Amino acid sequence: MSDHPKEECGVFGVAAQGRDVGRLCFFGLHALQHRGQESAGIAVSDGTHVMVQRELGLVSSVFDEPALRSLTGDSAIGHVRYSTTGKNKWDNAQPVALPRGDGLVALGHNGNLTNSDALRRRVTDLGHELRATTDSELITALLAHEPGSLLDAVCNVMPLLQGAYSIVVLTEDELVAFRDPNGVRPLVLGRIDGGWVVASETCALDQVGAEFDREVRPGEAVRLTPDGTEGRQAMPPTSRALCIFEAIYFARPDSIIDGQAVWQARHDMGVQLARESTPGADLVVGLPDSGTPAAIGFANQSGMPFSEAVVRNRYVGRSFIQPDQELRATGVRLKFNPLESVIRGKRLVVVDDSIVRGTTTRRTVQMLKDAGALEVHLRISSPPITWPCFYGIDMADRDELIAVGQDEAGIAAAVGADSLHYLTLEGLQRAMGRPADGYCRACFTGDYPIPVPDASGKERFEATTGAAPSR
Ligand code: SF4
The missing domain is CATH 3.40.50.2020 (Rossmann fold)
Structure with missing residues (x-):
């Protein structure tokens, strides 16, 4: 009915021992459905394998009971997405997943990078063939090429990224959440019985019975395990630039x-x-x-x-x-x-x-x-x-x-x-x-607050960079 900006994306992550993490992710994403209604996805790790399921549609239509029963493990991430016209294809649904070492890295992103063209060249030079049209795939590819722990890889990749990002990323043995140095998009941590949760908004914490702990700080990367969190200030926070439209329209009123x-x-x-x-x-x-x-x-x-x-x-x-x-x-x-x-x-x-x-x-x-x-x-x-x-x-x-x-x-x-x-x-x-x-x-x-390649119009931006906002 009203004439609003289109929503962006929502991310959720949970690391908890003995809990049905796939189902928790499902409920968390359900609470974040207002942030994106075009695709939904969940990636789960049982410690040895990462399994990803993503599809176009609402959370409740993408995941039925058999699907939820198959998503077993100790940690999970999820994503809901809004996309621009013509870009709502399956390849762009998230979590994005790419091979990393002997396993997989899966990633869900809320935001948009402003240096996608430079990153695209870098990723192509690394020999990676791009399948999707989102900047999220670029970030995933960069992480896939970084050796070491996932937290180390995130801390090494963050300085390459310019723009807005609140991201959850999962491998077989690590779940990491990280946020751009300006803190444009929200990202919060919560405690849940048996572990830890991260989400775009506090309403998702409420939905799964988690208790708000703190915000992920701008420029911070946090590893979540069932036993606790380990935060690293990967980049110095620059001038804070929280999107004021979160308060005006995007966020759920109970957040x-x-x-x-x-x-x-x-x-x-x-x-x-x-x-x-x-x-x-x-x-x-x-x-x-x-x-x-x-x-x-x-x-x-x-x-x-x-x-x-x-x-x-x-x-x-x-x-x-x-x-x-x-x-x-x-x-x-x-x-x-x-x-x-x-x-x-x-x-x-x-x-x-x-x-x-x-x-x-x-x-x-x-x-x-x-x-x-x-x-x-x-x-x-x-x-x-x-x-x-x-x-x-x-x-x-x-x-x-x-x-x-x-x-x-x-x-x-x-x-x-x-x-x-x-x-x-x-x-x-x-x-x-x-x-x-x-x-x-x-x-x-x-x-x-963050340099943009051309402030005259989004279409020109997308045409120059070849990248669609991943939101
Ligand atoms: S306040 Fe900034 S981040 Fe938020 S919608 Fe406006 S331009 Fe985008």
Whole structure:
């Protein structure tokens, strides 16, 4: 229904004695399904062999009971993936696995590298034939050629990588998690009965009954065993650049990112939004589900009542919505139905967290007006997106972004709304209660914390490097 950036990827890993690690991985990935719905995979090691199973589709459709029963061992990693159009092929599903010595190395990656072209040349020079089109395969190939322990190999390869990465990697006898020196994507460690867990978000720890221990530090590589963890600061942490969109939209609202409750952060963005611009209206509504916390915050601050105005059909999978616009329009009708009895004759404040192209927003506004809304005032709980993301998020090309070259009045007219206001950058930071340094905000400012080869458009980037973001 809403017009969001496309999700990225989720990773999970577990090392635990006497536990059903394949099943734990399955549940962990299930909790991370919002981060990627196009493919899912699990790799398990029993100490002598690594077995990988990956397929296109949702976690629950990729793994049935017989599959889970076959995934036995002491350690496992898993991955859910979102990919761009045309790149959603089986070869790009993860974990990526390549021979390493007498065994296998399997890897799951959330993020995107910005020096894939240089790495591609390096990997080709090593004699490796690339099968997939993801930068994750490049990292796996580099690890496959590094001798020694997996932790040593990771520490040797990390300085070669530029960009955003939160990664889990598994061999027969080691499970290692590592994170880029800017800490763009989240990665957390948790204790579980019998061992240790690593995950993109704390909601996955909750799902498997693990207790949050700490974040993987930017630039750190951590080996997980049933008995404990061994962390090594493989690279000095540089300026912290946690993706601020994790708090705005990507992370699940019940997760804690960098010590901050995501639901509360979104609620406070809504409060700040109401402080900045409250129109005369009758009712505040959020677009399910991601706009709801900010809509509640807006209602609390403005004193206007909050109501549901749209019912979502929860049985239409998110992967059902295809990236092309015609199918997106069909998806709106399949997934959402307006509550005419609530809407008719009312002036609505509609709170959503972001607008990318505006196409879906326009259809949503029309749907609410068709259901009898007298006025629709859009309030967006993030600043205008005016730059593409090079760190693992599909934001569309710059010339497709509705906020490029248009002010709020122009965008309101383009989507058919009676008024529109975006949360200011200052307001966003105030709502977060933290200073701007420490966050990547490049899609709002164009100020990229990690060098990108060409900031003018994602397609050109992909064409030059030949690499698709692995997310
Ligand atoms: S450009 Fe935007 S979406 Fe990408 S990492 Fe930075 S803040 Fe996140």
